[in-house]
Amino acid sequence: MNSSSPQFIITPQNEAHVQAAVICSRNLGLGVRVRSGGHDYEGLSYKAAGPFVIIDLVNLTKVSVSLDTSTAWVESGATLGELYYQIATRSSTLGFPAGVCPTIGVGGHFSGGGQGTMTRKYGLASDNVLDAIMVDANGTILDRESMSEDLFWAIRGGGGASFGVILSWKIKLVPVPPIVTICNVPKTLEQGATKLAHLWQQIAPKLHEDINMRVIITLANNTKGEKTAQALFNSLYLGTIQQLIPLMNVSFPELGLAAKDCHELSWVQTFAEGESVKVLMNRSHEIKGYFKGKSDYVNQPIPESGLEGMWKVFLEGEAGVMIWDPYGGKMSEIAEDETPFPHRAGILYNIQYFSKWEEAGVEAQRKHMEWTNNIYKYMTPFVSKSPRRAFLNYKDIDLGRNDENGNTSFSQAGVWGQSYFKNNFKRLALVKGRVDPSNFFRDEQSIPPLM
Ligand SMILES: Cc1cc2nc3c(=O)[nH]c(=O)nc-3n(C[C@H](O)[C@H](O)[C@H](O)COP(=O)(O)OP(=O)(O)OC[C@H]3O[C@@H](n4cnc5c(N)ncnc54)[C@H](O)[C@@H]3O)c2cc1C
Structure with missing residues (x-):
């Protein structure tokens, strides 16, 4: 995107300031970008092509x-x-x-x-x-x-x-219980990551809903000091270690989860990564430099042969991580149209591809984008189809975009709209047509008004 600098960054102290910011921007013909935490994957809360202001809700x-x-x-x-x-x-x-x-x-x-x-x-x-x-x-x-x-x-x-x-x-x-449990079991390819990841796909979405076990796939060194892939089975259990171990021995004995892999803490401490919980009041953004994310949804377990090929592509670029978040439980009980988020019953897990880098310049960007694109392409036969689903919070402009002015047709926007929202896209466009027919609030992937 050819972004320009904002004309103003407005930092409202109250709701009247926000009202004034919206009305003035509209009267002056300025676009508006709204920023809360600034974590947008494509920077759409603070970058825009035309003259615009940022309404920053930091206060x-x-x-x-x-x-x-x-x-x-x-x-x-x-x-x-x-x-x-x-x-x-x-x-x-x-x-x-x-x-x-x-x-x-x-x-x-x-x-x-x-x-x-x-x-x-x-x-x-x-x-x-x-x-x-x-x-x-x-x-x-x-x-x-x-x-x-x-x-x-x-x-x-x-x-x-x-x-x-x-x-x-x-x-x-x-x-939440006063004590929860976090467990980490890292397994490299040499330690059987493929078989375990294959099993995990069938087990994790069906585990007791007090257990959330995700898989974080990163680069690691094996015992010979060679580069390998590592799957970290990382779980939160809403209870104690003593309650968890027998549950896991029944549901996923192959993982061999033991008390030594786990520690107990309070729910809020799970976000502080070993530091005092006061660190949670620190707003500074921990990602320095650049990043690119993409997402997928899986509704059939990927066969072991598919995973073998995935490791190869993953290792080739040495440029990113994958996070697999299991669904099932409450997610399967909520109807697809209850909210605009449609990825509910039948989804086994969500995949996030995430590549970050600090070096400036086109070469670093090329390497990381190439890795992300290659692994995304490789996964095509194994993930959801027609549409290939995506998670709006992991916004991905490669799925499609509005024109420089933020305008587009309903059918063109449907290309990415269906990926994020499936059949809810049309209802979103109708709501947009009713509440903002002139398309004042728009960006590269905003919903077009449908009258
Ligand atoms: C390091 C990192 C970790 C993440 N982890 C997770 C995770 O665990 N789970 C998950 O679901 N997502 C995760 N995300 C994605 C995150 O939820 C989204 O990027 C989210 O949109 C960020 O919200 P924000 O307010 O920080 O971002 P912003 O950049 O401020 O806003 C994101 C979008 O929302 C719009 N917006 C923001 N505030 C408002 C408002 N008040 N009114 C109207 N529109 C608004 C912006 O204009 C922009 O389009 C992660 C992102 C990062 C960078």
Whole structure:
């Protein structure tokens, strides 16, 4: 994208400032980009081609927890870390099912879905939203009642950027035990990663929903010091080690999970990576440099022969990681059209391909993009088809884009719209046509208005 610098970066202190920012930008013919945590995979919250302003919600970070109702209001500019920390300071037995990276902003994360380590038990972050306050394209402040159920449906997984500026969210907090367990079992190819990864595909989506076991595939050295691939079986269990081990011995004995692979901690500590939980209040973005992500969904286990080929492509570029997040559990119980996020029953797991680099210049970029494209291409026969599904929170501009002005036809946008939303895409476009017919809130992958 040929991006220009923003004319202004507006940092509202309250909702009236956001209203004014929307109305003035519209009157002046300026585009608007809304930034909460700034983690967008394609930088669409702070880059644009034409003259534009950034509405940066960095000052809207308040979290108000109600223990009486097990709910909270959280402003969009808060990070997940701030949210988790504030919940934990009020209660050791309440939590919220959202992503693992504490510096992600609530605004982009909730409006795009938001998956994490409790997704199998409680669904996505967006499945646990009860109300929201937003500013629409006319500068009007709306809540759930005044925005209509259609718009409230759209902002819970359809992406906020197409519909307005979401100021705050009322969320349902969920029970967590005072002690949870984290386990890590790393297995290289030489240690049987292929067989275990093959089995995992059939087991992980069916495990008890208190267990979330993902696979993180990285480069490693084998015992001879040669490059190999490593699958890290990384799990969160909502209970103690003593309760977990017998469950795993029955469900996945081949992994050989033992107490030495696990440690107990509080739910909030699982996000602090061994540091004091105060670190969750630190907003600085931990990714330095550049990155590219892509995603896939798998509904049939990949055969061992397919995995063998995958390792080869994975190792060739030495340029990225893959994360496999299991679905099943609560995710299978929610209908495909209950929210815009359609990847529900029948999905075994989500794959994320993620490549990051710090070196500037085209050569580094070429190497990392090539790795991402090669592995994505290799996976084609093994992942969902017609459409090949993708997760909006792992936004991928390669799927297709609107023109430089952010305009496109409904059918053209359907190319990527179907991947993110399947049959919900049309309803999103109809909602867009009703609430923002002039397409004021638009970007390279926004929903086009359908009248
Ligand atoms: C290191 C890293 C780890 C991640 N881990 C996970 C994970 O575990 N689970 C997961 O589901 N995702 C994960 N993500 C993806 C993340 O959820 C999305 O990138 C999300 O959109 C980021 O939200 P943000 O507010 O930080 O981003 P931003 O860049 O601020 O916004 C993202 C998009 O949402 C729009 N937006 C932001 N705020 C608002 C608002 N208030 N109103 C309307 N529109 C708004 C922006 O305009 C932009 O289009 C991760 C991303 C990174 C970089």
